[in-house]
Amino acid sequence: MAKETGRKLVASNKKARHDFHIDETFEAGLVLTGTEVKALRAGRASLVDGFVEVDRGEAWLQAVHIPEYTEGTWTNHAPRRKRKLLLHRRQIDELERESQAKGHTIVPLALYFVDGRAKVEIALARGKKEYDKRHALREKQEIREAQAAMSLRKHG
Secondary structure (H helix, E strand, O other), X not given: OOOOOOEEEEEEOHHHHHHEEEEEEEEEEEOOOHHXXXXXXXXXXXXXXXXXXXXXXXXXXXXXXXXXXXXXOOOOOOOOOOEEEEOOHHHHHHHHHHHHOOOEEEEEEEXXXXXOEEEEEEEEEEEOOHHXXXXXXXXXXXXXXXXHHHHHHHHO
């Protein structure tokens, strides 16, 4: 079988970009079991409730739902188990230091394969206030309306 190349997106967390200001992003490897990898290759995962916790010098991805592999047997995994993240020591230290600050959290943004290896993009983020969310939606709507008007004018 030919080796995989390129990036294959499995799941993205659009809600995180709506609910948080993204300060900095990191790419981390994941420690997975065989049935988790097979379930991800089938394109099934949910990052909506996920978060990252630093515990005793290790980063853990929590509350991410990877459903059980349908063809799996007694070796199947628990869908919401905590999974270890593979990061450099200085990255873990920086994440731990920044997440201790008031209002900061670490959220997963995307889950994907790069050259056959499972990776997760995590972000150091600050929560948005309700008015920030409304402002962002208003800006998005204005851009959409402007593009529609330009398109209408261009095509007559």
